[in-house]
Amino acid sequence: xxxxxxxxxxPLSPETVKALVADLSARFGNRVVTSQAVREQHGHTTxxxxxxxxxxxxFAEDREDVIDAVRICAQHDxxxxxxxxxxxxxxxxxALFGGLxxxxxxxxxxxxxxxxxxxxxxEPGITRKTLNAHLRDSGLFFxxxxxxxxxxxxxxxxxxxxxNAVRYGxxxxxxxxxxxxxxxxxxxxxxxxxxxxxxxxxxxxxxVGSEGTLGVIVEVTLKLAGIPECISGGHCPFPDVRSACxxxxxxxxxxxxxxxIELLDTLMVQASNAYSKLTLPETPMxxxxxxxxxxxxxxxxxxxxxxxxxxxxxxxxxxxNTEERNKLWQARHDSYWASFGLRPxxxxxxxxxxxxxxRLAECVEQTQADVAExxxxxxxxxxxxxxxxxxxxxIDMSSREExxxxxxxxxxxxxxxxxxxxxxxxxHGVGQKKIPYLVAEHGEDALDLMxxxxxxxxxxxxxxxxxxxxx
Numbered sequence: 306x307x308x309x310x311x312x313x314x315x316p317l318s319p320e321t322v323k324a325l326v327a328d329l330s331a332r333f334g335n336r337v338v339t340s341q342a343v344r345e346q347h348g349h350t351t352x353x354x355x356x357x358x359x360x361x362x363x364f365a366e367d368r369e370d371v372i373d374a375v376r377i378c379a380q381h382d383x384x385x386x387x388x389x390x391x392x393x394x395x396x397x398x399x400a401l402f403g404g405l406x407x408x409x410x411x412x413x414x415x416x417x418x419x420x421x422x423x424x425x426x427x428e429p430g431i432t433r434k435t436l437n438a439h440l441r442d443s444g445l446f447f448x449x450x451x452x453x454x455x456x457x458x459x460x461x462x463x464x465x466x467x468x469n470a471v472r473y474g475x476x477x478x479x480x481x482x483x484x485x486x487x488x489x490x491x492x493x494x495x496x497x498x499x500x501x502x503x504x505x506x507x508x509x510x511x512x513v514g515s516e517g518t519l520g521v522i523v524e525v526t527l528k529l530a531g532i533p534e535c536i537s538g539g540h541c542p543f544p545d546v547r548s549a550c551x552x553x554x555x556x557x558x559x560x561x562x563x564x565x566i567e568l569l570d571t572l573m574v575q576a577s578n579a580y581s582k583l584t585l586p587e588t589p590m591x592x593x594x595x596x597x598x599x600x601x602x603x604x605x606x607x608x609x610x611x612x613x614x615x616x617x618x619x620x621x622x623x624x625x626n627t628e629e630r631n632k633l634w635q636a637r638h639d640s641y642w643a644s645f646g647l648r649p650x651x652x653x654x655x656x657x658x659x660x661x662x663x664r665l666a667e668c669v670e671q672t673q674a675d676v677a678e679x680x681x682x683x684x685x686x687x688x689x690x691x692x693x694x695x696x697x698x699x700i701d702m703s704s705r706e707e708x709x710x711x712x713x714x715x716x717x718x719x720x721x722x723x724x725x726x727x728x729x730x731x732x733h734g735v736g737q738k739k740i741p742y743l744v745a746e747h748g749e750d751a752l753d754l755m756x757x758x759x760x761x762x763x764x765x766x767x768x769x770x771x772x773x774x775x776x
Contacts, residue, residue, distance in 0.1 A: 308760035313770045316403040317383060322360045325381040329361060329405065332373055336364045347388050347406040349399040353652040353702060354737060359386060359400035366411045368484070368492060368523045375521065376490035378405050378767060386769050387517045389430065389456030393463055394655045395736025397516055401771035407521065409458055415439050416524070423529045424481055424498055429458020429522045445529040448473035451732065452638040458522045463734040464514030468637065471557070471690030472564040472596065473530060475732070477513050484524025485512060488763045498526055511758075516734055517769035519762050533596035537606050538565070538630040539623030541593065541613050542586045546570055546673060546685075548616040549589045550666035553689040555612050557662060561605050565594035566690040567637055570673070572647060573684035580643030581636035591689075592637055593623070594630070637686075644684050644697050651682075651699035654711040656738070658722035659693040659731025668725055669694060672718055679714050693731035720745060735773045743773070 317325070329337045338344075344358035360383070365371050378385050384404030391398055400406060409430030416426040420443045427436060432454045437446050449460060451467035459465075461483065466475035473479065482496040495508035512519055543549040546568070553566050569577065569590045578585055591613075595605040602625070610621040624630060636643070644653055660668045669685065676683045676696070687694025696718060698711045719729035719742045729742035743752050756774060759766075 308757040310756045310760050310774050311764065311766040313384070313402045313766055317360060321381055321383065322403065325378070325383050325405070326361050328377050328381070329363060329374065332377065333363060333370065336366070338362045338364070347391070347398065347400070347408065349396045350391050352394050352655055353700065354396040354399065357399035357401050359406040360403040362406045362408055364408045364411050368486070371407060371486045371521055371523050372490050372492060374405060374407060375486050375488070375767070379488065379490065379765060382765060383767070384770050385521065385767050387458065387462065387521050389459030390432065390454070392453035392455045393459065393736065394733050395730070395738045397463065397734060397736040397769070397772060399737065409456060412523070418443060419498070420445060422498065424526060425529055426524060426526045427457055429461070429525060430456050432456050433460070440529065444532055446532050447479070447527055448530050449476055449479055452641070457525050457527070461513050461522055461525055462515065462517050464732070466688065466693070466732045468565045468567055468634070468688060470688055471566060472562060477510060479528045480509060480513050480525060481528055482526040483509055483512050483522055485520040486523055487520050488765060488767055492523070514734070516736065516772050518759060518773055519768060521768070535599040535602050535625060536594060536596055536630065537602040537623050537625045538592070538594040538633060539606070539621055540585060540633060541591045541618050541621040543589045543591065543613070543616070543618040546589045546669050547666045548618055549591050550669055550689060552613045552616045552618055553591065554662050554665060555616070556609055557690055559608070559612065561608055562595070562597070563593060563605065563609070563690060564596045565592065567592040568685070568687040568689040568694060569637070569640070570685040572682070573640055573644065573686050576643040576647050576684060577636045577640060579646050581632070581639055583636055592633060594634070640686050641697065644699065647684065648682050648699040650701070652702050654698040654700050654715065655695065655733070656715050656718060657693060657695040657731050657733045658718055658727060658729060659691065660722050660725045660727030662692045664725040664727065665689060665692045668722060668727070671721060672696060675714060675717060679710055681711065681714060692727065716741070737772060740773065740775055
Protein backbone atom coordinates (compact mmCIF):
# COMPACT_ATOMS: atom_id res chain seq x y z
CA UNK A 306 0.00 0.00 0.00
CA UNK A 307 1.36 3.42 -0.95
CA UNK A 308 2.39 5.72 1.88
CA UNK A 309 0.17 8.78 2.19
CA UNK A 310 0.65 12.08 3.99
CA UNK A 311 -1.41 11.94 7.17
CA UNK A 312 -4.22 14.50 7.00
CA UNK A 313 -4.79 17.05 9.75
CA UNK A 314 -8.44 18.00 10.06
CA UNK A 315 -8.31 21.03 12.32
CA PRO A 316 -6.65 22.85 15.21
CA LEU A 317 -5.54 21.21 18.44
CA SER A 318 -8.15 20.86 21.16
CA PRO A 319 -8.00 23.37 24.06
CA GLU A 320 -6.98 20.53 26.37
CA THR A 321 -4.10 19.52 24.10
CA VAL A 322 -2.92 23.12 23.78
CA LYS A 323 -2.96 23.52 27.56
CA ALA A 324 -0.95 20.33 28.09
CA LEU A 325 1.50 21.24 25.29
CA VAL A 326 2.15 24.70 26.71
CA ALA A 327 2.57 23.28 30.22
CA ASP A 328 5.22 20.79 29.07
CA LEU A 329 7.03 23.36 26.93
CA SER A 330 7.02 25.89 29.77
CA ALA A 331 8.36 23.30 32.21
CA ARG A 332 11.34 22.79 29.90
CA PHE A 333 11.89 26.31 28.53
CA GLY A 334 10.37 28.69 31.06
CA ASN A 335 9.55 32.19 29.85
CA ARG A 336 11.08 31.50 26.42
CA VAL A 337 7.68 30.01 25.57
CA VAL A 338 5.29 32.86 24.74
CA THR A 339 1.54 32.58 24.23
CA SER A 340 0.47 36.23 23.98
CA GLN A 341 -1.84 37.01 21.06
CA ALA A 342 0.45 39.72 19.66
CA VAL A 343 3.55 37.51 19.57
CA ARG A 344 1.63 34.59 18.13
CA GLU A 345 0.20 36.76 15.36
CA GLN A 346 3.67 38.12 14.59
CA HIS A 347 4.67 34.53 13.88
CA GLY A 348 1.78 33.92 11.53
CA HIS A 349 2.16 35.27 8.02
CA THR A 350 2.78 39.02 7.96
CA THR A 351 4.48 40.05 4.70
CA UNK A 352 1.69 39.61 2.19
CA UNK A 353 -2.09 39.56 1.89
CA UNK A 354 -2.61 35.92 2.94
CA UNK A 355 -4.68 35.71 6.13
CA UNK A 356 -2.73 35.38 9.37
CA UNK A 357 -2.82 31.94 11.04
CA UNK A 358 -1.04 32.16 14.42
CA UNK A 359 0.46 29.20 16.30
CA UNK A 360 -0.68 28.23 19.79
CA UNK A 361 2.73 29.10 21.24
CA UNK A 362 6.12 30.49 20.22
CA UNK A 363 9.46 29.12 21.44
CA PHE A 364 12.56 31.29 21.24
CA ALA A 365 15.14 28.53 20.76
CA GLU A 366 18.76 29.15 21.77
CA ASP A 367 20.57 25.99 20.68
CA ARG A 368 20.22 22.65 18.95
CA GLU A 369 19.21 20.85 22.14
CA ASP A 370 16.27 23.23 22.55
CA VAL A 371 14.98 22.22 19.14
CA ILE A 372 15.50 18.51 19.78
CA ASP A 373 13.53 18.71 23.03
CA ALA A 374 10.81 20.86 21.47
CA VAL A 375 10.30 18.37 18.63
CA ARG A 376 10.04 15.49 21.08
CA ILE A 377 7.50 17.35 23.23
CA CYS A 378 5.42 18.29 20.18
CA ALA A 379 5.51 14.70 18.92
CA GLN A 380 4.13 13.50 22.28
CA HIS A 381 1.19 15.91 21.92
CA ASP A 382 0.81 15.43 18.15
CA UNK A 383 1.34 19.19 17.77
CA UNK A 384 2.51 20.78 14.49
CA UNK A 385 5.88 22.56 14.32
CA UNK A 386 6.49 25.62 12.13
CA UNK A 387 10.07 26.99 11.92
CA UNK A 388 10.33 30.81 11.82
CA UNK A 389 13.28 32.88 10.59
CA UNK A 390 12.35 36.52 10.01
CA UNK A 391 8.99 35.99 8.30
CA UNK A 392 9.94 37.53 4.94
CA UNK A 393 8.51 34.73 2.78
CA UNK A 394 5.64 35.57 0.46
CA UNK A 395 3.52 32.43 0.08
CA UNK A 396 2.27 31.83 3.62
CA UNK A 397 5.12 29.51 4.62
CA UNK A 398 5.09 30.44 8.33
CA UNK A 399 1.34 30.35 8.86
CA ALA A 400 0.40 27.78 11.51
CA LEU A 401 -2.65 26.44 9.71
CA PHE A 402 -3.32 23.81 12.39
CA GLY A 403 -1.89 25.64 15.40
CA GLY A 404 0.94 24.07 17.33
CA LEU A 405 4.40 25.53 18.00
CA UNK A 406 6.35 28.17 16.09
CA UNK A 407 10.09 27.83 16.73
CA UNK A 408 11.70 31.27 16.43
CA UNK A 409 15.39 31.10 15.48
CA UNK A 410 16.33 34.75 16.03
CA UNK A 411 18.51 33.79 19.03
CA UNK A 412 20.27 31.00 17.13
CA UNK A 413 22.27 33.49 15.11
CA UNK A 414 25.90 32.54 15.65
CA UNK A 415 28.70 31.94 13.15
CA UNK A 416 30.01 28.57 14.32
CA UNK A 417 33.08 28.36 12.08
CA UNK A 418 34.72 30.07 9.12
CA UNK A 419 37.11 28.00 7.01
CA UNK A 420 38.56 30.76 4.86
CA UNK A 421 41.04 28.45 3.15
CA UNK A 422 38.18 26.16 2.10
CA UNK A 423 35.80 29.00 1.16
CA UNK A 424 33.04 27.83 3.49
CA UNK A 425 31.44 28.61 6.85
CA UNK A 426 29.07 26.96 9.35
CA UNK A 427 26.23 29.04 10.81
CA GLU A 428 23.11 28.71 12.88
CA PRO A 429 19.83 29.17 10.96
CA GLY A 430 18.73 32.46 12.55
CA ILE A 431 21.63 34.56 11.31
CA THR A 432 20.63 36.92 8.49
CA ARG A 433 22.61 37.32 5.27
CA LYS A 434 23.61 40.91 6.07
CA THR A 435 24.87 39.98 9.53
CA LEU A 436 26.81 37.07 8.07
CA ASN A 437 28.45 39.24 5.43
CA ALA A 438 29.38 41.87 8.03
CA HIS A 439 31.08 39.09 10.01
CA LEU A 440 32.91 37.81 6.92
CA ARG A 441 34.07 41.17 5.56
CA ASP A 442 37.54 41.15 7.14
CA SER A 443 38.22 37.68 5.75
CA GLY A 444 37.88 38.93 2.16
CA LEU A 445 34.94 36.56 1.62
CA PHE A 446 31.19 37.01 1.26
CA PHE A 447 28.04 34.96 0.93
CA UNK A 448 26.60 35.95 -2.46
CA UNK A 449 22.94 34.89 -2.35
CA UNK A 450 20.86 38.05 -2.10
CA UNK A 451 17.05 37.68 -2.18
CA UNK A 452 16.55 41.36 -1.38
CA UNK A 453 15.06 41.00 2.07
CA UNK A 454 17.50 40.53 4.95
CA UNK A 455 16.29 36.96 5.26
CA UNK A 456 17.61 34.36 7.68
CA UNK A 457 19.99 31.76 6.27
CA UNK A 458 17.80 28.94 7.55
CA UNK A 459 14.75 30.40 5.84
CA UNK A 460 16.70 30.91 2.63
CA UNK A 461 17.76 27.25 2.68
CA UNK A 462 14.23 26.08 3.47
CA UNK A 463 12.72 27.98 0.53
CA UNK A 464 15.62 27.44 -1.92
CA UNK A 465 16.01 31.21 -2.22
CA UNK A 466 18.00 32.94 -4.95
CA UNK A 467 17.82 36.63 -5.89
CA UNK A 468 19.80 39.22 -7.76
CA ASN A 469 23.19 37.45 -7.78
CA ALA A 470 21.86 34.07 -8.90
CA VAL A 471 22.86 34.51 -12.53
CA ARG A 472 26.54 34.37 -11.53
CA TYR A 473 26.64 32.60 -8.16
CA GLY A 474 23.65 30.26 -8.39
CA UNK A 475 20.85 29.75 -5.87
CA UNK A 476 20.77 28.27 -2.37
CA UNK A 477 20.81 24.74 -3.77
CA UNK A 478 24.21 25.53 -5.29
CA UNK A 479 25.63 27.18 -2.17
CA UNK A 480 24.60 24.89 0.69
CA UNK A 481 27.19 22.17 1.32
CA UNK A 482 25.47 20.53 4.28
CA UNK A 483 22.62 20.94 6.74
CA UNK A 484 22.12 19.98 10.37
CA UNK A 485 18.56 18.68 10.72
CA UNK A 486 16.37 17.70 13.65
CA UNK A 487 14.17 14.85 12.44
CA UNK A 488 10.63 13.87 13.44
CA UNK A 489 12.15 11.38 15.93
CA UNK A 490 13.94 14.25 17.68
CA UNK A 491 17.35 13.17 16.40
CA UNK A 492 20.10 15.35 14.96
CA UNK A 493 21.58 14.40 11.59
CA UNK A 494 24.06 16.04 9.22
CA UNK A 495 23.17 15.65 5.56
CA UNK A 496 26.74 15.78 4.18
CA UNK A 497 30.35 16.66 4.90
CA UNK A 498 32.16 19.90 3.98
CA UNK A 499 33.69 18.31 0.89
CA UNK A 500 32.90 20.13 -2.37
CA UNK A 501 31.54 16.94 -3.88
CA UNK A 502 30.54 13.43 -2.84
CA UNK A 503 29.17 10.23 -4.37
CA UNK A 504 28.32 8.64 -1.01
CA UNK A 505 24.64 7.80 -0.79
CA UNK A 506 21.54 9.89 -1.45
CA UNK A 507 21.88 13.67 -1.68
CA UNK A 508 19.99 14.50 1.51
CA UNK A 509 21.16 18.11 1.41
CA UNK A 510 19.27 18.81 -1.81
CA UNK A 511 16.23 16.98 -0.44
CA UNK A 512 16.00 19.37 2.52
CA VAL A 513 16.96 22.55 0.63
CA GLY A 514 13.62 23.85 -0.62
CA SER A 515 11.50 21.52 1.51
CA GLU A 516 9.92 24.56 3.25
CA GLY A 517 10.13 23.10 6.75
CA THR A 518 7.98 20.09 5.85
CA LEU A 519 10.61 17.35 6.40
CA GLY A 520 12.57 18.52 9.44
CA VAL A 521 13.95 21.53 11.27
CA ILE A 522 17.19 23.13 10.05
CA VAL A 523 19.49 23.93 13.01
CA GLU A 524 22.84 24.31 11.20
CA VAL A 525 23.90 25.36 7.69
CA THR A 526 27.28 24.92 5.98
CA LEU A 527 27.65 27.44 3.16
CA LYS A 528 29.96 27.97 0.21
CA LEU A 529 31.57 31.41 0.17
CA ALA A 530 33.09 33.54 -2.59
CA GLY A 531 35.91 36.04 -2.65
CA ILE A 532 34.92 39.70 -2.50
CA PRO A 533 35.55 40.99 -6.05
CA GLU A 534 38.53 43.26 -6.66
CA CYS A 535 36.29 45.67 -8.56
CA ILE A 536 32.52 46.04 -9.06
CA SER A 537 30.79 48.11 -11.71
CA GLY A 538 27.07 48.71 -11.89
CA GLY A 539 24.55 50.84 -13.64
CA HIS A 540 21.23 51.17 -15.43
CA CYS A 541 20.17 51.04 -19.05
CA PRO A 542 16.79 52.23 -20.43
CA PHE A 543 14.89 50.49 -23.25
CA PRO A 544 11.94 51.41 -25.46
CA ASP A 545 9.97 48.35 -24.36
CA VAL A 546 10.18 45.23 -22.21
CA ARG A 547 10.88 42.95 -25.18
CA SER A 548 14.07 44.77 -26.14
CA ALA A 549 15.23 44.70 -22.51
CA CYS A 550 14.56 40.96 -22.26
CA UNK A 551 16.29 40.24 -25.58
CA UNK A 552 19.31 42.19 -24.37
CA UNK A 553 19.42 40.13 -21.18
CA UNK A 554 19.19 36.91 -23.21
CA UNK A 555 21.95 37.95 -25.63
CA UNK A 556 24.17 39.08 -22.75
CA UNK A 557 23.98 35.66 -21.11
CA UNK A 558 24.33 33.78 -24.41
CA UNK A 559 27.42 35.79 -25.35
CA UNK A 560 29.20 34.56 -22.24
CA UNK A 561 29.53 37.90 -20.46
CA UNK A 562 29.88 36.90 -16.77
CA UNK A 563 27.28 39.38 -15.53
CA UNK A 564 26.73 39.19 -11.75
CA UNK A 565 23.32 40.86 -11.70
CA ILE A 566 20.87 41.74 -14.46
CA GLU A 567 17.48 42.95 -13.24
CA LEU A 568 14.40 44.10 -15.18
CA LEU A 569 12.05 46.87 -14.03
CA ASP A 570 9.05 47.73 -16.17
CA THR A 571 7.81 51.31 -16.56
CA LEU A 572 5.44 51.12 -13.58
CA MET A 573 8.19 49.80 -11.34
CA VAL A 574 10.60 52.54 -12.43
CA GLN A 575 7.96 55.16 -11.65
CA ALA A 576 7.40 53.67 -8.20
CA SER A 577 11.15 53.43 -7.50
CA ASN A 578 11.76 57.01 -8.57
CA ALA A 579 9.13 58.20 -6.10
CA TYR A 580 10.07 55.90 -3.20
CA SER A 581 13.87 55.95 -3.51
CA LYS A 582 14.27 59.53 -4.75
CA LEU A 583 15.76 58.51 -8.11
CA THR A 584 15.57 60.34 -11.44
CA LEU A 585 15.62 57.41 -13.84
CA PRO A 586 13.93 57.68 -17.26
CA GLU A 587 10.43 56.25 -16.78
CA THR A 588 10.73 53.49 -19.32
CA PRO A 589 11.61 49.77 -19.07
CA MET A 590 15.02 49.44 -17.46
CA UNK A 591 17.80 46.96 -16.77
CA UNK A 592 19.95 47.27 -13.64
CA UNK A 593 23.31 45.50 -14.01
CA UNK A 594 26.42 44.65 -12.04
CA UNK A 595 29.77 43.16 -13.07
CA UNK A 596 32.43 41.61 -10.80
CA UNK A 597 36.13 41.16 -11.53
CA UNK A 598 39.28 43.18 -12.05
CA UNK A 599 39.16 46.86 -12.96
CA UNK A 600 39.94 46.03 -16.58
CA UNK A 601 37.49 43.13 -16.85
CA UNK A 602 34.47 45.00 -15.44
CA UNK A 603 35.15 47.90 -17.79
CA UNK A 604 35.31 45.50 -20.74
CA UNK A 605 32.12 43.70 -19.65
CA UNK A 606 30.32 47.03 -19.31
CA UNK A 607 31.40 48.10 -22.81
CA UNK A 608 30.33 44.80 -24.35
CA UNK A 609 26.93 44.98 -22.67
CA UNK A 610 26.44 48.56 -23.90
CA UNK A 611 27.02 47.37 -27.47
CA UNK A 612 24.42 44.61 -27.13
CA UNK A 613 21.89 47.04 -25.60
CA UNK A 614 22.45 49.55 -28.40
CA UNK A 615 21.81 46.81 -30.95
CA UNK A 616 18.38 46.27 -29.39
CA UNK A 617 17.49 49.97 -29.29
CA UNK A 618 18.53 50.47 -25.66
CA UNK A 619 20.87 52.85 -23.94
CA UNK A 620 22.78 54.73 -23.02
CA UNK A 621 24.18 52.41 -20.36
CA UNK A 622 25.22 54.60 -17.42
CA UNK A 623 27.66 52.69 -15.22
CA UNK A 624 29.99 53.44 -12.35
CA UNK A 625 32.41 51.77 -9.93
CA ASN A 626 31.50 54.26 -7.19
CA THR A 627 30.27 52.26 -4.20
CA GLU A 628 27.81 54.84 -2.93
CA GLU A 629 26.13 55.29 -6.32
CA ARG A 630 25.89 51.53 -6.87
CA ASN A 631 24.47 50.93 -3.40
CA LYS A 632 21.79 53.57 -3.95
CA LEU A 633 20.71 51.85 -7.17
CA TRP A 634 20.57 48.38 -5.63
CA GLN A 635 18.84 49.58 -2.48
CA ALA A 636 16.13 50.95 -4.77
CA ARG A 637 15.87 47.55 -6.44
CA HIS A 638 15.62 45.78 -3.08
CA ASP A 639 12.95 48.24 -1.96
CA SER A 640 10.81 47.65 -5.04
CA TYR A 641 8.21 45.62 -3.10
CA TRP A 642 7.62 48.52 -0.70
CA ALA A 643 7.90 51.11 -3.46
CA SER A 644 5.09 49.45 -5.40
CA PHE A 645 2.55 50.35 -2.70
CA GLY A 646 2.92 53.98 -3.70
CA LEU A 647 1.26 53.17 -7.01
CA ARG A 648 -1.98 52.49 -5.15
CA PRO A 649 -2.01 53.66 -1.53
CA UNK A 650 -4.04 51.46 0.79
CA UNK A 651 -3.78 48.38 -1.42
CA UNK A 652 -1.93 45.15 -0.63
CA UNK A 653 0.48 43.37 -2.96
CA UNK A 654 -0.54 40.03 -4.43
CA UNK A 655 3.12 39.14 -5.00
CA UNK A 656 3.87 36.16 -7.23
CA UNK A 657 6.72 34.87 -9.39
CA UNK A 658 7.41 32.43 -12.21
CA UNK A 659 10.51 31.26 -14.08
CA UNK A 660 10.82 30.14 -17.70
CA UNK A 661 13.66 29.00 -19.96
CA UNK A 662 15.64 32.05 -21.02
CA UNK A 663 14.58 31.70 -24.66
CA ARG A 664 10.89 32.12 -23.65
CA LEU A 665 11.43 35.05 -21.28
CA ALA A 666 10.52 37.94 -23.61
CA GLU A 667 7.40 36.11 -24.81
CA CYS A 668 6.26 35.28 -21.29
CA VAL A 669 6.75 38.83 -19.99
CA GLU A 670 4.95 40.34 -23.00
CA GLN A 671 2.00 37.98 -22.64
CA THR A 672 1.86 38.75 -18.93
CA GLN A 673 1.84 42.49 -19.58
CA ALA A 674 -1.02 42.04 -22.04
CA ASP A 675 -2.89 39.95 -19.45
CA VAL A 676 -2.38 42.67 -16.82
CA ALA A 677 -3.73 45.33 -19.17
CA GLU A 678 -6.75 43.25 -20.17
CA UNK A 679 -7.53 42.37 -16.55
CA UNK A 680 -7.33 46.01 -15.49
CA UNK A 681 -4.85 45.45 -12.68
CA UNK A 682 -2.13 47.76 -11.39
CA UNK A 683 0.73 45.25 -11.43
CA UNK A 684 4.40 46.28 -11.70
CA UNK A 685 6.92 43.72 -12.97
CA UNK A 686 10.49 43.17 -11.79
CA UNK A 687 12.71 40.25 -12.61
CA UNK A 688 15.99 38.41 -12.21
CA UNK A 689 15.96 38.11 -15.96
CA UNK A 690 19.43 36.59 -16.25
CA UNK A 691 17.90 33.26 -15.24
CA UNK A 692 14.37 33.72 -16.65
CA UNK A 693 12.72 34.59 -13.32
CA UNK A 694 10.34 37.53 -12.91
CA UNK A 695 7.90 38.83 -10.29
CA UNK A 696 4.48 40.45 -10.70
CA UNK A 697 2.76 42.28 -7.83
CA UNK A 698 -0.90 43.19 -8.51
CA UNK A 699 -2.01 45.80 -5.99
CA ILE A 700 -5.39 44.78 -4.61
CA ASP A 701 -8.12 46.43 -2.57
CA MET A 702 -8.60 43.62 -0.07
CA SER A 703 -12.15 44.75 0.71
CA SER A 704 -13.18 43.99 -2.89
CA ARG A 705 -14.01 40.34 -3.50
CA GLU A 706 -14.22 41.05 -7.23
CA GLU A 707 -10.65 42.41 -7.33
CA UNK A 708 -9.33 39.50 -5.32
CA UNK A 709 -11.01 37.05 -7.69
CA UNK A 710 -9.47 38.87 -10.67
CA UNK A 711 -6.03 38.73 -9.05
CA UNK A 712 -6.39 35.02 -8.24
CA UNK A 713 -7.46 34.26 -11.81
CA UNK A 714 -4.53 36.30 -13.13
CA UNK A 715 -2.12 34.41 -10.84
CA UNK A 716 -3.45 31.10 -12.10
CA UNK A 717 -3.05 32.11 -15.75
CA UNK A 718 0.49 33.32 -15.05
CA UNK A 719 1.53 30.08 -13.34
CA UNK A 720 0.05 27.87 -16.07
CA UNK A 721 1.52 30.09 -18.80
CA UNK A 722 5.00 29.58 -17.37
CA UNK A 723 4.47 25.82 -17.02
CA UNK A 724 3.29 25.56 -20.66
CA UNK A 725 6.51 27.32 -21.72
CA UNK A 726 8.61 24.67 -19.98
CA UNK A 727 8.99 26.72 -16.81
CA UNK A 728 7.84 26.64 -13.21
CA UNK A 729 5.03 28.20 -11.18
CA UNK A 730 7.61 29.61 -8.76
CA UNK A 731 11.25 30.41 -9.38
CA UNK A 732 12.12 31.40 -5.82
CA HIS A 733 9.08 32.25 -3.68
CA GLY A 734 8.33 28.60 -3.02
CA VAL A 735 5.03 26.73 -2.90
CA GLY A 736 3.79 27.57 0.59
CA GLN A 737 0.01 27.75 0.55
CA LYS A 738 -0.70 29.55 -2.71
CA LYS A 739 1.15 27.48 -5.34
CA ILE A 740 -0.18 24.07 -4.28
CA PRO A 741 -2.83 23.96 -7.08
CA TYR A 742 -0.19 24.08 -9.85
CA LEU A 743 2.11 21.26 -8.76
CA VAL A 744 0.27 18.52 -10.66
CA ALA A 745 0.45 20.55 -13.87
CA GLU A 746 4.15 21.16 -13.35
CA HIS A 747 5.34 17.79 -12.05
CA GLY A 748 2.64 15.29 -12.96
CA GLU A 749 0.60 13.21 -10.51
CA ASP A 750 3.16 10.39 -10.28
CA ALA A 751 6.03 12.70 -9.34
CA LEU A 752 3.85 14.52 -6.83
CA ASP A 753 2.81 11.18 -5.33
CA LEU A 754 6.50 10.33 -4.88
CA MET A 755 6.96 13.60 -2.98
CA UNK A 756 3.99 12.74 -0.77
CA UNK A 757 5.47 9.31 -0.02
CA UNK A 758 8.80 10.88 0.92
CA UNK A 759 6.99 13.26 3.27
CA UNK A 760 4.97 10.42 4.80
CA UNK A 761 8.06 8.26 5.32
CA UNK A 762 10.19 11.02 6.87
CA UNK A 763 7.41 12.71 8.88
CA UNK A 764 4.68 10.10 9.49
CA UNK A 765 2.81 12.25 12.05
CA UNK A 766 2.79 15.23 9.67
CA UNK A 767 4.36 17.34 12.41
CA UNK A 768 6.42 19.62 10.21
CA UNK A 769 4.66 22.64 8.66
CA UNK A 770 1.46 20.83 7.61
CA UNK A 771 -0.58 22.39 4.82
CA UNK A 772 2.43 23.61 2.85
CA UNK A 773 3.37 22.06 -0.53
CA UNK A 774 0.61 19.48 0.11
CA UNK A 775 -2.95 20.22 1.18
CA UNK A 776 -2.90 17.74 4.08
